[in-house]
Amino acid sequence: MSEPTQKYSITMPRDIADAARARSGPSGLSAYVAAAVARQIERDNLNELIQVAEAEHGPITEDDVQALREQLHQARVRQADGGKSAA
Numbered sequence: 001m002s003e004p005t006q007k008y009s010i011t012m013p014r015d016i017a018d019a020a021r022a023r024s025g026p027s028g029l030s031a032y033v034a035a036a037v038a039r040q041i042e043r044d045n046l047n048e049l050i051q052v053a054e055a056e057h058g059p060i061t062e063d064d065v066q067a068l069r070e071q072l073h074q075a076r077v078r079q080a081d082g083g084k085s086a087a
Contacts, residue, residue, distance in 0.1 A: 010033070017029075024032035054060065 020032050020036075021029050050060075
């Protein structure tokens with residue numbers, strides 16, 4: 001069962017509304033806008049979490065990001081070959 005809905009009136013630039021309508025497909029503009037707002041809320045929540053973590057542990061460096069990307073890459077490689085390269 002889906003969440004209850006309510007009708008809202010919003011204002012946005014016409015070119016953005018036209019582009020959204022063109023991309024919304026069969027689900028319609030309302031569903032497209034709701035999905036976009038949900039993604040923005042997720043981003044806002046993630047940014048808040050990052051701010052809290054950085055306040056507690058210090059800022060994340062580019063080296064930190066690269067090290068984590070490499071760990072993720074290695075995990076994907078191991079997963080793709082069934083863990084054979086783990087030994």
